[in-house]
Amino acid sequence: MSNAGLFIPQEIQKTVGVLFAPGQVFESRVIVNDKKRPLSGYFSDADTLVKAFDTVNLRKSNVYVTLQQVDPDCYARSQRDKFMQNVKASTSDTDILYYYWLFIDLDPERKSDTSASDEQLKDAFARAKKVATYLENNGFEKPVKAISGNGAHLLYRINLKNTEENVQLIKKCLEVLDSFFSDEKVKIDTVNFNPSRVCKLYGTLAQKGSSSAKNPYRMSRIFDVPENIKVTPKEVLLRLASMVVDEQPQSYTPAQTYEHFDIETFLSAHGIGYHKRIWRDGVTKYVLDHCPFNHEHSYPDSSIFVQSNGAIGFTCLHNSCRGKTWKDVRLLFEPDAYSHADKLDNDILLGWEKHNRAKERYEVPGDILDIDNPKEDNPIFLSMKQILAIKEPDNEYLPTGIESVDVTMKGLQKGSVSVLSGLRGAAKSTVLSQIMLNVINSGHNVICYSGELSSKNFSKWMLLQAAGIHHVAASNRFRNSWVVDSDETRIKIADWMDGHFWLFNNSYGNKFSALAKMLQRQANIVKADFIVLDNLMALDLDSKSDKYDAQTQFVWELKNIAKVCNVHVLFVAHPRKASGFLRLNDISGSGNIANIVDNAFIIHRNNTDFDKAITDYLGKKKSQYIADGCDNVIEICKDRENGTQDFFIPLWFEPETKRLKNRMNEYVHLGWEPDINDSDDDNDNPF
Numbered sequence: 001m002s003n004a005g006l007f008i009p010q011e012i013q014k015t016v017g018v019l020f021a022p023g024q025v026f027e028s029r030v031i032v033n034d035k036k037r038p039l040s041g042y043f044s045d046a047d048t049l050v051k052a053f054d055t056v057n058l059r060k061s062n063v064y065v066t067l068q069q070v071d072p073d074c075y076a077r078s079q080r081d082k083f084m085q086n087v088k089a090s091t092s093d094t095d096i097l098y099y100y101w102l103f104i105d106l107d108p109e110r111k112s113d114t115s116a117s118d119e120q121l122k123d124a125f126a127r128a129k130k131v132a133t134y135l136e137n138n139g140f141e142k143p144v145k146a147i148s149g150n151g152a153h154l155l156y157r158i159n160l161k162n163t164e165e166n167v168q169l170i171k172k173c174l175e176v177l178d179s180f181f182s183d184e185k186v187k188i189d190t191v192n193f194n195p196s197r198v199c200k201l202y203g204t205l206a207q208k209g210s211s212s213a214k215n216p217y218r219m220s221r222i223f224d225v226p227e228n229i230k231v232t233p234k235e236v237l238l239r240l241a242s243m244v245v246d247e248q249p250q251s252y253t254p255a256q257t258y259e260h261f262d263i264e265t266f267l268s269a270h271g272i273g274y275h276k277r278i279w280r281d282g283v284t285k286y287v288l289d290h291c292p293f294n295h296e297h298s299y300p301d302s303s304i305f306v307q308s309n310g311a312i313g314f315t316c317l318h319n320s321c322r323g324k325t326w327k328d329v330r331l332l333f334e335p336d337a338y339s340h341a342d343k344l345d346n347d348i349l350l351g352w353e354k355h356n357r358a359k360e361r362y363e364v365p366g367d368i369l370d371i372d373n374p375k376e377d378n379p380i381f382l383s384m385k386q387i388l389a390i391k392e393p394d395n396e397y398l399p400t401g402i403e404s405v406d407v408t409m410k411g412l413q414k415g416s417v418s419v420l421s422g423l424r425g426a427a428k429s430t431v432l433s434q435i436m437l438n439v440i441n442s443g444h445n446v447i448c449y450s451g452e453l454s455s456k457n458f459s460k461w462m463l464l465q466a467a468g469i470h471h472v473a474a475s476n477r478f479r480n481s482w483v484v485d486s487d488e489t490r491i492k493i494a495d496w497m498d499g500h501f502w503l504f505n506n507s508y509g510n511k512f513s514a515l516a517k518m519l520q521r522q523a524n525i526v527k528a529d530f531i532v533l534d535n536l537m538a539l540d541l542d543s544k545s546d547k548y549d550a551q552t553q554f555v556w557e558l559k560n561i562a563k564v565c566n567v568h569v570l571f572v573a574h575p576r577k578a579s580g581f582l583r584l585n586d587i588s589g590s591g592n593i594a595n596i597v598d599n600a601f602i603i604h605r606n607n608t609d610f611d612k613a614i615t616d617y618l619g620k621k622k623s624q625y626i627a628d629g630c631d632n633v634i635e636i637c638k639d640r641e642n643g644t645q646d647f648f649i650p651l652w653f654e655p656e657t658k659r660l661k662n663r664m665n666e667y668v669h670l671g672w673e674p675d676i677n678d679s680d681d682d683n684d685n686p687f
Contacts, residue, residue, distance in 0.1 A: 006058040009050045011203030011221050016046035018144060018225055019067065019101070019155075025075045026066050027091045028052075029198060030083060033060040033207070039083040040090045042074055048081050056083050062207055064198035066091050067155075068162070069098040093167075096195035099160040102170060102232070103199055104131065104143075104177065105189040107151040115208045115215040116150040120185075127186040128152035130301075130317050131177060137319045137669065139236040139403060139662070145224035149206020149217070153199070157229050158237065162195045169234075172241035179283050179305045180315045183276075230665070239407065263306055270333040275299040283307050291316045292329050293443050304329065320441050320671035327394075336391065398530055398568055401438030402431075402634060403662045404649040409599070409639055412568040414529060416598035416640070417558045420572050421587045423579065426603045427632050428572050429453075430658055431651075432534055433462045435570070440500045441670050444529035447522055449504040449515065451538025458503060464658050466493045466670055472656050482656045496672030502526060512539045516557050523565040531561065535572035552592040559596065581613030584637045600638035606630050606650070614648075632660060 020026055023044050030039040039056055043049045074095055079087050106128045108120035116124070132143060132154055146153040160166040171193035178188040191197070200206065202220045211217040263286070267274060273289040285305040291297035293316065302316040304326065314326040330337045374380050397411035405411070412418060412435075422428045429450075436446045450458045460483075464472060467484045475481035484490050502522060504515070519531055533539070541550040558569045573593060575586045582602050584594045594600055604610050610633070630650035637645055651660040659668070 003053055003056075003058045005205070006061075007050075007053060007063070007204045008219065008221075009046075009203070011219075012050055012201065013046040013203075015065075015202040015222055016049065018222055018229075019065070025070045025072050027070060027074070027198075028066075028083075028201060029064045029090070030056055030058065031062050031064065032057075033062075037086055039085050040087045041079045041081070041083040042070075042077055043081060044075065052081065052083050058204070060207055063201040063204040065201040066096075066196060067101045067103055067199045068096045068195050069100055071095050071097055091196045093162070093195045096162045098162060099158055099166060099170065099195060102156040102158050102173065102237070103192045103197065104128075104154040104156070104174070105148070105151060105192055105199075106131065106153070106181075106186055107148075107189055108186050109184060113209045115206065115211065115217060117214050121150065121218075123185045124150075124152045127181055128154055131181055131188070133669075134180070134317055135240075136667075138240065139232070140240075141230040141232045141663075142226040142665070144222060144226070144229065146200075146202050146222045147218070147220055148200040148202075149220040150208060155199075157231050158234075159231050160234060160237075167193060167195065169237055169241055173237055176240055179285065179307075179313065180303070183278055183285070183287065183300070228665075235407070261310065261312070263304065263312065266330075266333075267304075272333075274304075291318070291321060292332055293321050293324060294318065297321065318671075319669040320443065324442075331394070331396075396529075396566075398439045398444055399442050400435045401441075401662075401668065402435070402649060402651070402660075404647075405634070405636065408636065408644055408647065409642055412530070412570065413598070413641060414566050414568050415562050416568060417555065417562050417596075418568070418570045418599035418601065419555075419587060419593060419597045420570060420601045420603065421575050421582060422603040423575065423582065423605070426605050427653070427660060428603055429461070429534055430465075430653075431603055431632075431634065431660055432532055432570070432572065433658075434465055434660055436501070436530065436532060437462065437466055437670065438668075439530045440497060441668075443500075445500050445526050446530045446532065447502050447504070447519060447526070447528045448532045448534070449519070450534050451506065451510055452535065455503055455505070461658055463490055463493055464656075466497075466672065467657065468659070468667065468670065468673070469654065469657055470667075471673075480655070493672045496670070502528075510538060510540045512541050512554060512557075515539070516561065520561050520565060523561070523567055528565065528567050531565075531567050531569045533558075533569070533571040535574065537574055548592070552596070555593055555596045579609070581610065581617055583617075594638065597638070598640040599636070602635045602637055604633045604635065606633050629664075 016026075025042060025044050027040060027042050028049060029041075032039070041049070041052055043052070070091055074091060077087070077089060078084060106124045108116050108124045110116055110120055128145070132145070135154075135156070136142065140156055144155040144157075146155065160169070171190070174188060174190045174193055178190045182188050192199075200220045202222045204220055205217055206220050207217050209215065263284075266272075267286065272292060274286040275289050276287050278285040278287065283305050285303050287300050288302045288304065289299050291302035297316055297318045301318060302321070303314070305313050305315075307313075312326045314324060314329050316324060379386070395410075396414040397406075397409075398414065399406050399411045420428055420432065436448060439446055448458075453461075463484050464482060467489055471485050471489045472482045473485040475483050484493075504518070508514070508518070522528065523531065536551065536554070539554070541547075541554055558571065561567065562569045573587050575582050577586055580586075582604070584600055584602075587593055587600070629652075631653035632651045634649045634651060636647040636649070639645065639647075651662065652664045652666075653660055661668075
């Protein structure tokens with residue numbers, strides 16, 4: 001029988017080579033439109049599968065294949081190396097050993113049993129491009145991209161054992177993506193979570209309904225395969241699965257009663273327009289006219305969604321809004337939304353409910369209130385009711401861009417102080433500059449003191465990091481030196497940073513007593529979120545006391561600034577020694593620095609000395625803590641809030657841009673660049 005034009009052998013060979021390891025067993029199924037039960041066959045190579053097609057009629061049929069690792073014992077079933085109908089057994093969930101692929105199927109909405117129109121297929125491709133960009137920006141490796149014939153497929157390499165826990169993890173990931181990206185035009189199929197789920201066999205013709213000029217049959221195929229298919233780690237999947245937040249949101253009504261939250265009243269009260277409201281599978285999705293954090297992010301790129309259990313989520317597809325949640329949206333319009341003090345009786349609030357944290361004085365040794373004349377609204381000893389009545393905003397965190405820091409510590413908490421140390425050449429200033437750019441990219445404001453670099457030299461380094469690998473060029477003057485590719489790029493970056501970044505003018509001196517006042521004043525004027533001081537040794541502490549006492553007072557003053565201005569302060573302190581394996585007590589100054597700060601980080605160069613030192617110190621091989629091949633390691637030595645210590649995070653250095661990356665192939669899209677979503681499509685790549 002002739003199946004000419006119904007499959008392409010070379011494409012099937014490519015599909016089997018991409019999806020399966022050599023010799024891996026898989027099942028193929030032929031679903032014939034006029035038959036109730038499919039044909040089934042188990043195969044372990046492409047050539048045998050292609051030959052088996054000569055024995056079946058593929059007209060008015062669609063061909064599928066299992067994606068995950070099938071138990072090799074299934075190869076002994078009756079349908080080995082051939083297609084059979086009415087088989088005794090085909091692949092069930094219990095026959096799958098491992099998940100090897102996260103399968104994301106984007107299907108355009110259309111009448112059942114019809115092929116997609118060109119316009120519908122274009123919608124699916126455009127949506128898949130947004131999904132791929134979003135996932136890459138959230139830690140996913142590059143996917144295999146395919147056309148099913150009627151929709152778009154993204155396949156991400158994973159490696160998870162077939163357990164109930166992992167089944168639920170995959171299910172949750174698809175549900176989150178569905179809530180973020182599905183609408184009345186394109187839907188992400190949430191049923192593809194079970195282990196034995198089949199996928200289109202790429203290289204075969206998709207034959208839904210009748211073929212016509214408007215709704216034609218199309219050949220399925222894989223059109224984009226990463227040069228090196230890498231496994232996306234489980235922790236990245238877990239992070240995606242946890243994207244829905246605020247499981248029991250506080251209610252909103254103008255009178256601040258505590259009834260069921262009325263999201264539409266909230267949107268109306270704050271002038272947040274939405275283009276459409278979509279309900280599907282128990283989730284109500286409000287597709288906003290504009291993103292609350294950036295008016296230029298317009299429909300349909302940002303949404304608020306409400307699940308049937310009351311959970312509320314927010315997403316914006318632009319990288320500059322990465323990490324923004326519903327909680328951030330609420331606090332943007334209602335800064336006191338998460339304070340429970342409103343529920344307390346007024347007669348127990350005393351004067352505390354009027355206390356403005358922005359004016360609070362963080363008391364340090366030597367700056368004690370008069371205990372003989374306590375203030376009526378500020379008693380020396382507090383009752384539990386008075387403590388509960390204190391209104392403080394929920395903790396806010398600034399993203400560093402170092403994924404393990406942002407996951408483990410939630411980022412850098414505002415109102416606290418961190419110290420960074422490291423040997424000479426360990427990349428202290430590099431990581432500081434990069435963190436500042438990431439904080440700016442998340443929409444926050446940054447003030448920096450750089451005592452050892454002129455403003456011009458400082459800008460050259462930061463501009464390289466901001467530009468990224470696509471916008472730098474080799475220097476014509478120096479070997480192994482790179483520069484931003486054009487004045488136009490530099491201006492775009494400067495425009496993007498304008499209103500979010502301020503560098504202290506070193507011509508005003510380095511006396512810390514004066515600098516502290518200027519920092520606090522500037523922070524209040526520009527509503528800063530992050531202050532960086534690089535470094536302690538460049539400052540004149542302007543104190544007649546012992547050097548170490550002066551450093552102690554310096555850190556206490558930073559604590560005061562952090563609390564008064566509600567900012568995070570990060571400063572650099574050089575170590576007391578010039579070599580060896582640095583520990584927390586090696587940070588310059590008295591032990592008080594390590595005791596007073598909230599967080600402490602040390603950045604290491606990953607070299608032979610470090611390899612030996614960490615092995616001697618921890619008693620285990622470095623590879624048990626740090627990925628091989630990385631260039632630098634940032635260590636969380638102290639984390640007051642979470643208790644993390646001796647936590648080592650590998651980073652890869654990109655010499656052209658001076659960026660420290662979470663992965664060798666990572667590319668961070670900063671807000672100054674044209675959005676990836678808006679770039680022209682490659683004619684050969686519908687994504």
